[in-house]
Amino acid sequence: MSQMAPARTYTQIVGAQFSKNKLAVFSVHIIYVLLFVFIFADFLANDKPIVMRLKGSTYFPVFREYGVNWLGMNWQDEFKSQQFKILEDDYEAGDWAIYPPIPYSPNEYNLQVKLQPPSMAHPFGTDELGRDVLSQMIHGARVSLLVGFVAVAIYVFIGVILGALAGFYGGIIDIIIQRLIEIMITFPRMFLIITIVAVMETQSIINIMVILGLTGWTGVARFTRAEFLKVKNEDYVVAAKALGYKDFRTIFRHVLPNTLTPVLVTATFGVAAAILIESGLSFLGFGAPPEQATWGSLLSSARDMLPTGWWLTTFPGLAIFITVTVYNLVGEGLRDALDPRLKQ
Amino acid sequence: MRKSFLIQFAILILLIIYTNIGDRSTAAISNSVVGDGGGIRVELTGDETIFDSSPTDLAPQKGGTLVMAISAEPENLNYYTSTSAAATRFLDYIYEPLLDYDYETWNYDRPVLAESFAISEDGMTFTFKLRENIYWHDGQPLTADDVLFSIKSILNPFVDAAPQRTSFSKVIEAHIEGPYIFSVTSSETYFRNQEILGGFAIMPKHIWDPQGLMDRYTVTDLLNPTITREEAAIKEFAEAFNTHPQGRPVGDGAEPIVGSGPFKFDKWITGDYMSLVRNDNYWGSDQTYIPGYSEQGSYLDKIIIKVVQDATARLIALKAGEIDFIPRMRAIQYFEQTGSQDFLDKYQKVSYVVPAYSYIGWNNDKPYFMDKRVRQAMTMLIDREAYNKYIAYDMGIPTIGPFYIYGEQYNHAIERWPYDPARAVELIEAAGWIDHDGDGIRDKDGVPFNFTFSISAGSTSSKYLALMLKEDLRKVGIVVNIRQLEWSVYVENLRDRQFDVVSLLWIGGLEADPYQIWHSDNIGDRGSNYIGFKHAEADSILYHARFEMDKTKRNAMYHRLQEILHDEQPYTFMFAQRDPGAYLKEFRGAKWIPIRPGYKLYSWWRNNTSQVSPL
Numbered sequence: 001m002s003q004m005a006p007a008r009t010y011t012q013i014v015g016a017q018f019s020k021n022k023l024a025v026f027s028v029h030i031i032y033v034l035l036f037v038f039i040f041a042d043f044l045a046n047d048k049p050i051v052m053r054l055k056g057s058t059y060f061p062v063f064r065e066y067g068v069n070w071l072g073m074n075w076q077d078e079f080k081s082q083q084f085k086i087l088e089d090d091y092e093a094g095d096w097a098i099y100p101p102i103p104y105s106p107n108e109y110n111l112q113v114k115l116q117p118p119s120m121a122h123p124f125g126t127d128e129l130g131r132d133v134l135s136q137m138i139h140g141a142r143v144s145l146l147v148g149f150v151a152v153a154i155y156v157f158i159g160v161i162l163g164a165l166a167g168f169y170g171g172i173i174d175i176i177i178q179r180l181i182e183i184m185i186t187f188p189r190m191f192l193i194i195t196i197v198a199v200m201e202t203q204s205i206i207n208i209m210v211i212l213g214l215t216g217w218t219g220v221a222r223f224t225r226a227e228f229l230k231v232k233n234e235d236y237v238v239a240a241k242a243l244g245y246k247d248f249r250t251i252f253r254h255v256l257p258n259t260l261t262p263v264l265v266t267a268t269f270g271v272a273a274a275i276l277i278e279s280g281l282s283f284l285g286f287g288a289p290p291e292q293a294t295w296g297s298l299l300s301s302a303r304d305m306l307p308t309g310w311w312l313t314t315f316p317g318l319a320i321f322i323t324v325t326v327y328n329l330v331g332e333g334l335r336d337a338l339d340p341r342l343k344q
Numbered sequence: 345m346r347k348s349f350l351i352q353f354a355i356l357i358l359l360i361i362y363t364n365i366g367d368r369s370t371a372a373i374s375n376s377v378v379g380d381g382g383g384i385r386v387e388l389t390g391d392e393t394i395f396d397s398s399p400t401d402l403a404p405q406k407g408g409t410l411v412m413a414i415s416a417e418p419e420n421l422n423y424y425t426s427t428s429a430a431a432t433r434f435l436d437y438i439y440e441p442l443l444d445y446d447y448e449t450w451n452y453d454r455p456v457l458a459e460s461f462a463i464s465e466d467g468m469t470f471t472f473k474l475r476e477n478i479y480w481h482d483g484q485p486l487t488a489d490d491v492l493f494s495i496k497s498i499l500n501p502f503v504d505a506a507p508q509r510t511s512f513s514k515v516i517e518a519h520i521e522g523p524y525i526f527s528v529t530s531s532e533t534y535f536r537n538q539e540i541l542g543g544f545a546i547m548p549k550h551i552w553d554p555q556g557l558m559d560r561y562t563v564t565d566l567l568n569p570t571i572t573r574e575e576a577a578i579k580e581f582a583e584a585f586n587t588h589p590q591g592r593p594v595g596d597g598a599e600p601i602v603g604s605g606p607f608k609f610d611k612w613i614t615g616d617y618m619s620l621v622r623n624d625n626y627w628g629s630d631q632t633y634i635p636g637y638s639e640q641g642s643y644l645d646k647i648i649i650k651v652v653q654d655a656t657a658r659l660i661a662l663k664a665g666e667i668d669f670i671p672r673m674r675a676i677q678y679f680e681q682t683g684s685q686d687f688l689d690k691y692q693k694v695s696y697v698v699p700a701y702s703y704i705g706w707n708n709d710k711p712y713f714m715d716k717r718v719r720q721a722m723t724m725l726i727d728r729e730a731y732n733k734y735i736a737y738d739m740g741i742p743t744i745g746p747f748y749i750y751g752e753q754y755n756h757a758i759e760r761w762p763y764d765p766a767r768a769v770e771l772i773e774a775a776g777w778i779d780h781d782g783d784g785i786r787d788k789d790g791v792p793f794n795f796t797f798s799i800s801a802g803s804t805s806s807k808y809l810a811l812m813l814k815e816d817l818r819k820v821g822i823v824v825n826i827r828q829l830e831w832s833v834y835v836e837n838l839r840d841r842q843f844d845v846v847s848l849l850w851i852g853g854l855e856a857d858p859y860q861i862w863h864s865d866n867i868g869d870r871g872s873n874y875i876g877f878k879h880a881e882a883d884s885i886l887y888h889a890r891f892e893m894d895k896t897k898r899n900a901m902y903h904r905l906q907e908i909l910h911d912e913q914p915y916t917f918m919f920a921q922r923d924p925g926a927y928l929k930e931f932r933g934a935k936w937i938p939i940r941p942g943y944k945l946y947s948w949w950r951n952n953t954s955q956v957s958p959l
Contacts, residue, residue, distance in 0.1 A: 032348040040356065050360065074782050081819045082784075101359040107815050111734035128735070129808055203828060290799070290807050290826050291814055304804070308680055 017337035024333025027326035034323060037138055038145045042066075045135035047105040048084055049097035062100070104132035106139040106293045118311050125311035127301065133312065136293035137319055143294040144323065147209050147278040148271040154213025156267050159220025160260075164251050166221070167228025174225070181218045189215055193277065194286055203289040208281060212274050219266055227259030261338045268331035272324045279320050295320050381679040381737075383693025383924070386936045388750050393450055394637060397694045398932040404639070406622075408950025409646040410931065412669040413658045417651040421601060421612065422591030423545045424498055424505040433941055434649060435545065437620055438603035442472050442491065442526075443542030445939060447637040450854055452539040454634075457486065457546055457604070467533040467893055470541050474524040478627045480548045481602045481609075488520040493549035495528065496558050499566045502582030511540045518563040533891050535898060536857055551602050552588055557581040606633070606641035606946060620647040634946065637935060643949035662926065663687070669927040671941065675737040678924035695739060695924045696936040696943070699748040700851040702740070703915040704809070708876040710844050711791050715775040719913040721768035723761045725816055726809075728918060730763075735808050740919025745906035746861065749920040750938045751854050752899050755906040761913070769820055779821055786821045794823040795844040800834045806847040839870045846875075849921065854939055858905065859886045862914075877914040 008016075019025055043050060048061035059076065061084060067073035075082065084097065102123075114130040116122055124133040166177040196211050197203075231237060232255065240250045281287035282296030290297075295316045302312030386395045418431030423439055426432065443461065446454040455461065458472040478486040495518050498508050518528040528541050549556075557577050565571045572578050590601050594614050601609035606628065607620040626641035633641050650667060652658045655674050659681065661667045673682075678693060706713035706722060713719055732740040744760050747753040777786040777793050786793040797813060799806040807828075814824040829837065837843050850861070860866055863886045866873040885905045892898040909915075923942060927934060933947040 029348055032345060033352060036349060036352045036356075043356065043360075068784070075784050080779070080784055080821065083819055098360060098364050101356070101363045103363070107811070109812060109815055111730050114734055129811060130734075198830070285801055285828065290828055291811060301804070304674070304676060 014337045018333050021333040021336060024329050027329040027333070030322065030326045031330065034141060034145060034326075037141045041138050041142050043100050045102035045104060045106070045132070045138040046100045047103060047108045048082065049099050052084065052097040054078065054087065054095050054097075055092065056094075102132060102135050102138070104135045106131065106136040107291060108132070108135075115305070115309055124315045125309075127298075127312055128305065128309075131293075133298070133315060136298055137295065137316060140293045140295045140298060140316070141319070143205055143288060143292060144275045144278060144320075147205060147212065148275045148327075150209040151212035151216065151274040151278075152267050152270040154210065155215075155217035155270070156220050156263060158213070159217035160224050160256070160263060162217065163221035163224025164228055164256060164259075167225035168232055168247070168251050168255065177221065177225075181221055184215065184218045187215075190277070190280070193281065194284070197281065197286040203287070205288050205292065205294075208278055208287055212277060216270065216274070219270075220263055223262045223266055224259060227262060228255060231255055231258055265331055265335045265338065268327055268334055272327035272331070275320070275327070276324055381693060381695075381924075382683055382688045383678065383695055383926070385922075386694060386696040388697060388936075388938050393750075393938060394447060395696070395936040396934065397692060397936060398929075398934045400932075402932065402951060404643050404933055404947075404949040405952070406643050406949070407645055408643075408952060409648065410644050410669060410945065410948060410950070411648045411650060411667050412671060412945075413650045413652045413661060413667045414671070415651075415653055415655070415658070417614065420591045421593065421618075422586070422588065423547060424503060424508055425586055425591065427507065429941075434618055434620075435601075435603075436605075437607040437647070437945070438601055438605045438609055439545035439547060440603070440605045441543045441545055442474075443538065445854070447634050447937065450938065452543065452855075457491075458542065461542065463538070467537070468531070469527060469529040470538065471521070471525065471527040472542065474526065475627065476524055478604055479625065480550075480604055481600070481623060482548075482551075484548065484550055486546065486548070486604050487523045488526040489523070490549045491526040491546050492518060492520050492563075493553060493558060494544060494546045496561070496563060496566060497547065497552070497585060498544060499563060500558070500578060500582050500585070501566070501569075501572050502579045502586075504586050508544075512544075515541070515563065516567065533893060535890060535893055535895075536855070539855075546604070548602050548604075551590060552585060553581060557584075607647065610646070615651065617648050617650045619649065621645065634944075637937070637944070638933070638946040642946045643933070644945065647945055662691070668931065669925070671925045671943065672923045673925060675739055675924060678926070679737045682926060690929060691926045692929050692934070693924065693926045694934070694936065695922045697741065697750065697938065698851075698921050698923050698942045699751075699853055699938065699940060700849055700921040701743050701746065701749075702805075702847070702849045702918040702921065704918065705846045705848065705875045705915050706913075707841065707844050707874075708878070708914055709841070710795065711788070712777075712793055712795050712844070716912050717771040717775040718777065719916075720761065720911075721771040721775075723913050723916040724764045724768040724771075725820065726813060726916060727763045727816070728916075731809060731812065732919060735805060736919065739922045739924065741922065743917050743920045745909050745917060746850065746852070746858055746915075747856060747902065747906065748852055748854055748938070751856075752895070753855060753902045755903040757903070758906055758910050761910075765816075765820065772820070772822075784821055785823055792823070793821070794825070796825045796827050797845045797847070798827050798829055798834065798837065798843045799847060800831050801828045802831065803847075809847055838874050841868065841874050841876065851940070857890060858902070859890060862886055862905075862909070875914055877912070879908055879912060882908045882912075 037044065042062050042065065046062055048065060050060065050062050052059045052061060061079065064073065064075065068075060088097070108131060110130040112130060113122070113126050114128055116126040118125045122132050122134065124137065127133055127136070162177050166174040192215055193211050197207065200207050237250065237255060240254050278287055278294065279296030279299070282294045283300040285300065288294045288297055298316040299313055302309055302316070305312050384397045386397065388395060414430055416428065416430055418426055418428040418434065420426050421431055421435060423432070423435045440456050442456060442458040443452060444454050444456045445452055457474055457478060459475045461470060461472045463470055472491070474486070474488055474491070480486055495512070495515070497503055498505050498512055499515065514530045514532050514534065516529055516531045518526070520526050530537050530541065558581055561571070561575070561578060566578070589599060593599060593601055593609065594612050596611065598612070603609070604627070606623055606626045608623045610619040610621045612618045622642055622645055629641040632639055652661060655677065658667065658670050659673060659677050662670050678695065682691070682693060704726070706719050708714065728742070732738055741749055742760055743749055744758045745755060772786065776788045779786050781787065797810045799810050810824070810826045814826060817824050838846060860872045862873060862877055862882060864873065864878040864883050865871070867876050867878065882905055885901050889898050889901040892901060930951050931948055932951050933949050934943065935947045936942055937944065
């Protein structure tokens with residue numbers, strides 16, 4: 001590197017370091033694809049048209065669905081039953097509809113086409129009720145990613161705060177928090193989760209996210225505590241104290257930003273772990289409610305169909321494998337990029 | 345990231361254009377019609393009440409071992425205190441009752457241990473004359489003492505036999521009139537008296553009560569709470585009875601269970617198998633054992649009943665030759681995984697009818713299902729035929745009421761509600777469930793039509809049914825939530841009536857008394873009428889039919905009851921059940937009968953004539 005180049009920021013350095021790892025960069029692009037699926041699932045697989053021209057008016061049923069679900073809007077009288085495909089039978093001249101690429105919703109069943117192997121109409125085949133597997137996987141991706149991110153967000157939040165307090169103050173607070181961490185990690189996590197879920201009255205994805213969040217924070221807390229111990233005697237922290245800043249400001253404005261990088265790495269691995277645990281729980285029947293398609297529950301219901309229904313296990317299994325792998329690869333890439341010892 | 349998203353967005357647009365131009369015909373590739381899976385479909389129609397699924401060209405011969413597999417192991421083998429069906433089925437080969445079904449007329453009047461019996465004029469006292477040539481497996485004679493001891497054990501309030509005891513709650517007196525004559529009296533002329541008072545298994549007194557602790561007490565004493573509370577010996581006996589080693593003969597060295605039946609207890613290795621050997625001294629061997637069913641006591645030398653919990657493992661064991669007979673397989677195994685010519689050459693697949701029916705129970709006290717028009721509509725909204733055809737592999741037999749489809753109580757004149765969503769919507773609207781506030785969900789008096797369908801966590805068929813119902817009802821403006829519960833929690837909620845809708849199975853008999861399930865007295869207090877069905881005429885029929893001893897009149901009453909149930913639809917009656925099974929073709933005499941469990945191994949024998957003995 002030339003000496004003339006303008007001083008680079010920390011982010012730029014890390015970014016350059018990261019981009020040397022081709023596998024990690026590739027993985028990031030796959031995560032972009034997953035994110036895209038996450039955001040646009042309703043436009044990718046839906047039994048409602050995106051745009052529809054009916055009897056002289058234009059409708060946007062997919063958008064309307066958001067309105068109905070989130071803004072308290074109601075369906076137009078023509079669409080009360082939400083059976084758009086039936087409307088096609090009495091189309092008049094000039095009526096048309098544009099459907100998403102996969103014109104099936106995840107819960108739309110058609111017994112006549114049950115257990116069909118992959119075909120043009122159903123690229124990933126159909127399940128035992130004749131539901132489209134690809135549509136279920138696209139909407140299942142939402143659940144998997146949501147669980148991953150929300151659970152990790154919850155436990156990073158808890159872990160960072162507890163770790164920061166333990167590391168910054170030390171003494172009795174540190175002892176209490178450390179013992180708390182030790183108590184938490186003595187429970188086998190999977191069994192703890194299964195026990196809590198079994199006691200829960202209702203099955204929902206939110207429960208899973210909260211439980212994963214509440215049980216997973218110990219690693220983050222330990223990392224944060226260690227970083228705090230390292231940083232808390234640095235000159236700028238001493239300066240902050242000397243300036244009479246409140247502890248709150250010192251911890252969260254000055255120390256925390258300098259300790260977050262290792263947490264970021266753990267979080268990336270954590271997302272992969274959370275997705276895997278959710279799949280496992282759904283596979284065992286403890287996870288999502290039956291009407292909610294997730295990758296794990298797809299796998300679970302496909303178990304009985306082997307060896308004939310290979311497509312029912314192959315595609316959701318691959319999806320879990322790919323997702324978990326790319327998060328781990330990105331995590332590794334980040335860890336390497338952030339590690340100053342690996343820098344030339 | 346922005347570039348990445350732009351590219352993906354462009355791909356999405358292209359995909360939408362691509363999939364929307366041209367003919368988007370989702371041409372339904374029609375599924376191959378479900379056949380019989382290469383097996384025999386047992387139909388017990390007309391006069392045919394026994395169905396032999398094996399060739400009848402050879403005369404039965406003795407010898408051979410049969411290995412069958414069941415899914416659950418009994419917790420103990422005490423006939424009165426065990427609550428598992430597996431225990432009852434196993435012990436039915438060892439113990440015998442006084443009377444049993446006649447396998448030709450299917451009346452409960454074939455003398456077994458009894459030689460003859462008489463009913464008093466008022467129909468309340470039954471006197472049984474026992475055969476004098478019957479000996480227990482240990483050589484002791486079986487006498488009226490044993491019969492009296494057995495009924496005393498059931499009636500002893502400290503014996504853990506509460507479910508059995510409810511059937512005997514009307515017994516007021518029992519005694520012996522000589523070594524081979526036993527007499528029992530009930531306080532009412534109930535039509536099932538003969539089946540109950542002649543149908544309990546007789547256990548040997550000299551084994552279970554060697555000290556004669558119960559000799560001092562009469563049946564009347566046992567029914568008197570003051571006496572049972574004060575006499576310590578009664579409780580002492582019950583505790584010994586509940587924990588008697590004969591009730592749990594586990595391991596290699598255990599004392600065998602002593603009974604009187606055509607099979608003797610051999611071994612019970614927990615977690616592995618239970619086995620029986622033929623009783624060569626069986627009292628019935630020299631006479632026709634069950635007319636029309638099994639001509640001699642039994643033919644097989646040995647029966648081994650393996651416990652294999654997992655259905656897939658059971659099928660693998662069958663294919664590997666470790667098991668000869670699976671009485672219950674999963675429909676998907678029967679239709680999809682056992683179709684190869686090799687399998688069909690070696691094994692005979694049979695689907696046979698069992699006296700059980702599936703139903704959807706609507707909690708009649710919930711605002712949604714109070715009105716019978718809504719319940720009728722619900723029935724018409726469920727495409728039961730499609731469910732049967734595609735999900736249940738056509739194994740269900742459409743049923744309209746709670747009685748066994750092959751019994752005389754069943755009313756064949758009633759026509760099943762059709763699948764008719766349009767008419768259903770009319771009925772729902774007539775009942776006042778209209779979308780008043782325009783949110784797409786029907787409501788009445790401010791209550792949205794939004795209910796919960798409870799399913800048991802293990803049941804895939806109810807899960808599919810619930811998913812179908814959810815999707816179908818959404819289209820007519822009704823919201824269904826699905827709730828999966830562990831079986832124990834499920835049953836608890838059922839008893840406490842904390843549910844909207846359940847999907848379950850009732851197991852019945854050839855002739856049933858519907859009083860427990862449908863009479864309004866059994867609502868609440870953990871009664872079986874947990875859906876809360878209440879109907880004055882039905883109550884009256886249910887009460888009076890119990891005391892109607894004329895079978896024709898009684899059945900006419902029950903036919904009327906089915907008309908009421910059909911009109912009220914407290915349940916949506918789904919299907920009478922078939923069980924699919926498979927056995928090695930070497931076995932003959934595989935006869936299927938209309939009582940539980942659908943077969944008795946007495947008649948089975950192994951055809952060794954064509955077999956070269958392996959080295």
